Amino acid sequence: MIIIISFLIILAVYHQAVSTIQHPIGPSFISTITTKQKLYYNNIGIRLDCSAIGNPSPILTWFLMNGSDDQSWIHVQSSEFINLYDNGSLFIRPFREYFKTIHAGTFICRAENPAGNIQTIPIQVKPQIYDTYEIEVKNPYGFEQSSVIISCEISPPSASSYVNVIGWSEKVNNQIVELNLQPKTKYNLLANKNLIIHNLTKSDDNRSYACIVNNQIDNHTRQSRFKLLHVRNRSPFGPELTIINNTEYRAQVGDIIELPCGIASFSNNAQISWWKDGIELNNIEEKLYNNSLILQLSSSSDSGYYVCQIDDESIGRMASVISLKVNLPIQCNMNIQQTNINAGFNTELICSINTIQNPAIQWQWYHNSISLPTKLNRYMIINATREHMGMYQCCYISSSADLNSCCAQTQIRVIIYRTIEILII
Numbered sequence: 001m002i003i004i005i006s007f008l009i010i011l012a013v014y015h016q017a018v019s020t021i022q023h024p025i026g027p028s029f030i031s032t033i034t035t036k037q038k039l040y041y042n043n044i045g046i047r048l049d050c051s052a053i054g055n056p057s058p059i060l061t062w063f064l065m066n067g068s069d070d071q072s073w074i075h076v077q078s079s080e081f082i083n084l085y086d087n088g089s090l091f092i093r094p095f096r097e098y099f100k101t102i103h104a105g106t107f108i109c110r111a112e113n114p115a116g117n118i119q120t121i122p123i124q125v126k127p128q129i130y131d132t133y134e135i136e137v138k139n140p141y142g143f144e145q146s147s148v149i150i151s152c153e154i155s156p157p158s159a160s161s162y163v164n165v166i167g168w169s170e171k172v173n174n175q176i177v178e179l180n181l182q183p184k185t186k187y188n189l190l191a192n193k194n195l196i197i198h199n200l201t202k203s204d205d206n207r208s209y210a211c212i213v214n215n216q217i218d219n220h221t222r223q224s225r226f227k228l229l230h231v232r233n234r235s236p237f238g239p240e241l242t243i244i245n246n247t248e249y250r251a252q253v254g255d256i257i258e259l260p261c262g263i264a265s266f267s268n269n270a271q272i273s274w275w276k277d278g279i280e281l282n283n284i285e286e287k288l289y290n291n292s293l294i295l296q297l298s299s300s301s302d303s304g305y306y307v308c309q310i311d312d313e314s315i316g317r318m319a320s321v322i323s324l325k326v327n328l329p330i331q332c333n334m335n336i337q338q339t340n341i342n343a344g345f346n347t348e349l350i351c352s353i354n355t356i357q358n359p360a361i362q363w364q365w366y367h368n369s370i371s372l373p374t375k376l377n378r379y380m381i382i383n384a385t386r387e388h389m390g391m392y393q394c395c396y397i398s399s400s401a402d403l404n405s406c407c408a409q410t411q412i413r414v415i416i417y418r419t420i421e422i423l424i425i
Contacts, residue, residue: 023413024054024055024056024113024114024115025054025055025115025411026054026113026115026116026118026390026391026409026411027052027053027054027058027111027112027113027115027116027117027118027391028052028053028054028111028118028409029050029051029052029111029118029120030051030052030053031049031050031051032049032050032109032120032121033048033049033120033121033123034121034330034404034405034406035123035404035405036121036122036123036124036397036398036405037123037124037125037126038123038124038125038126039125039126039127039128039161039162039216039217040092040125040126040127040128040217041127041128041129041130041217041218042094042095042096042098042103042127042128042129042130043094043130044094044130044217044218045091045092045093045094045095046091046092046125047089047090047091047092048062048089048090048091048092048107048109048123048125049088049089050062050088050089050090050109050111050120051087051088052088052111052118054111054113054115055113056113056114057113058111058112058113058117059111059112059113060088060109060110060111061075061076061109061110061112062075062076062084062090062107062108062109062110063075063076063107063108063109063110063119064076064101064102064105064106064107065105065106065107065108065122073108076090076107080093081093081095081099081102081103082102088109090107090109092125095127098127103125103127104124104125104126104127105124105125106122106123106124106125107122107123107124107125108120108121108122108123110369115390115391115411116368116389116390116391116411117368117369117390117391118366118369118391118393118407118409119366119369119393120407121395121397121405121407128217131159133154133155133156133159133163134154134155135152135153135154135155135163135211135213135222135224136152136153136155136224136225136227137150137151137152137153137209137210137211137224137225137226137227138150138151138152138153139151139242140209140227140228140229140230141229141230141231141232142197142200142204142229142230142231142232142242142264143200143231143232143233143234143240143264143265144200144201144202144231144232144233144234145199145200145201145234146200146234146242146264146265147196147197147198147199147200147242147260147261147264147290147291147292148196148197148200148229148231148242148264149190149194149195149196149242149243149260149262150168150194150195150196150197150209150229151194151195152165152168152193152194152195152211152213152224154213162215162216162217163213163214163215163216164193164213164214164216165189165193165211165212165213166212166213166214166221167179167181167189167211167212168181168187168189168195168209168210168211168212169209169210169211169212169223169226170187170207170208170209171207171208171209171210171226172207172208178212179195181195183256183257183258183289183294184289184294185198186198186199188258190249190257190258190260191249191250191251191255191257191258191324192247192248192249192250193211195209195211196258196260196292197229198289198290198292199290200231201231202231204229204231205229205230205231206228206229206230207228207229208226208227208228208229209226209227209229210223210224210225210226210227211223211224212224234265238265238266238312238314238315239263239264239265239266239270239310239312239315239318240263240264240265241262241263241318241320242260242262242263242264242320243260243262243320243322245262245319245320245321246305246321246322246323247262247321247322247323248322248323248324248325249322249323249324249325250324250325250326250327251297251324251325251326251327252297252326252327252328252329253297253298253299253300253302253326253327253328253329254297255296255297256294256295256296256297257294257295257297257324258289258292258293258294258295259292259293259294259295259306259308259322259324260291260292260308260322261291261292261293261308261310261320262308262320262322263291263308263310263318263320266310266312266318267312267313267314269312269313270310270311270312270313271310271311271312272291272308272309272310273308273309273311274288274293274306274307274308274309275306275307275309276304276305276306276307277304277305281293291308293306293308297326299326299328300326300327300328300355301326302324302326303324303325303326304323304324305321305322305323305324306321306322306323306324307319307320307321307322308320308322327355328354328355329404330353330354330355330396330404330405330406331353331354331406332351332352332353332394332395332396332406332407332408333351333352333353333354333408334349334350334351334392334394334408334409334410335349335350335351335352336348336349336350336410339410339411339412339413340413340414340415341381341384341388341412341413341414341415342384342414342415342417343384343385343386343414343415343416343417344383344384344385345383345384346380346381346382346383346384347380347381347384347412348378348379348380348381349378349379349380349381349392349394349410350377350378351363351377351378351394351396351408352377353396353406362375362397363375363376363377363394363395363396363397364394364395364397365379365392365393365394365395366392366393366394366395367388367390367391367392368390368391369391369393377394379392379394381412384412384414385414386414386416388412388414389412389413389414390411390412391409391410391411391412392409392410392411392412393407393408393409394407394408394409395407
């Protein structure tokens with residue numbers, strides 16, 4: 001008698017085999033531009049860099065926004081206007097004749113391999129006609145036994161968006177030396193790039209100082225003219241404010257910054273105290289240097305209004321106020337229940353950032369560089385199929401060109417079940 005027994009064996013197998021070749025590792029960018037806008041001079045051109053890793057190595061492709069439609073992109077190839085290089089960089093050549101769609105266009109770089117593809121945040125390039133700017137040292141005078149703050153003025157003010165103070169030089173007896181600027185030393189660079197000189201004496205009189213700036217567009221470095229520092233005797237009128245109240249300082253988490261007292265020429269018997277947001281700071285002796293407050297910034301909660309208060313028997317009370325804003329370098333993170341999903345199951349992708357969200361910023365989601373219909377910080381994969389496999393990105397994009405944006409990503413694999421019927425006779 002022949003007995004036919006039929007039974008089903010359910011084998012859980014991946015749609016792809018276990019080998020490295022059949023289980024590719026999705027692309028990941030090594031370096032990308034995190035700002036939404038890049039300035040450049042039309043007579044120099046601009047290079048946009050893009051590099052990525054993955055297994056197998058990703059193919060890098062550049063795209064240009066087609067008109068004003070942010071969902072329509074044109075594949076960029078080398079032309080009379082643009083050079084593409086094997087290392088993934090794109091170069092817009094110097095030009096005289098202006099074509100807005102190219103020379104002020106919006107570009108993305110896409111990295112692709114068999115696991116899927118990802119793309120950078122859209123980058124708008126903005127050409128500038130080469131213009132001149134002036135730099136000048138201001139406020140070069142101070143009082144004995146006090147500190148002096150010397151500023152570097154950049155004009156026109158619009159040039160300050162791309163011209164940055166990077167250092168200061170001193171000239172003594174026609175010898176020029178670039179200053180070593182460090183906290184708790186005679187010379188330091190403040191958060192607003194002004195120079196502070198501590199413990200002035202008559203020997204500092206008639207020394208000359210110049211600021212050094214860097215143009216971010218063409219990476220050119222310049223130095224201002226030197227200006228003499230004049231050291232005066234202590235003011236007969238008592239303490240004086242040396243900085244404008246509510247001067248704003250900006251810094252990042254991890255920086256060591258100096259908040260100057262901003263009051264000079266007070267008596268040796270004056271009582272000095274520091275306050276933050278209306279509360280006196282205690283046990284700060286180790287953080288003080290010549291009445292300045294030295295801070296190691298550990299979080300954005302270090303932001304606030306700092307007040308240096310002087311109680312002087314000759315004039316009473318005087319206060320200098322500084323507004324400090326501490327930024328945390330923006331970073332996106334993606335949390336997911338599982339990256340290997342059984343077919344037919346659901347999973348949720350949740351994105352977060354390490355800063356406080358605000359209404360000016362929105363989320364963008366992509367699956368293999370295709371925009372997904374949500375602006376929330378989470379995305380749900382429902383009833384997973386092969387079509388859900390690939391690379392997922394969430395990007396936190398600021399509406400301001402001055403603020404950085406970021407993206408996070410993950411690779412999703414869907415496990416496909418197959419039914420095998422075995423016949424036994």
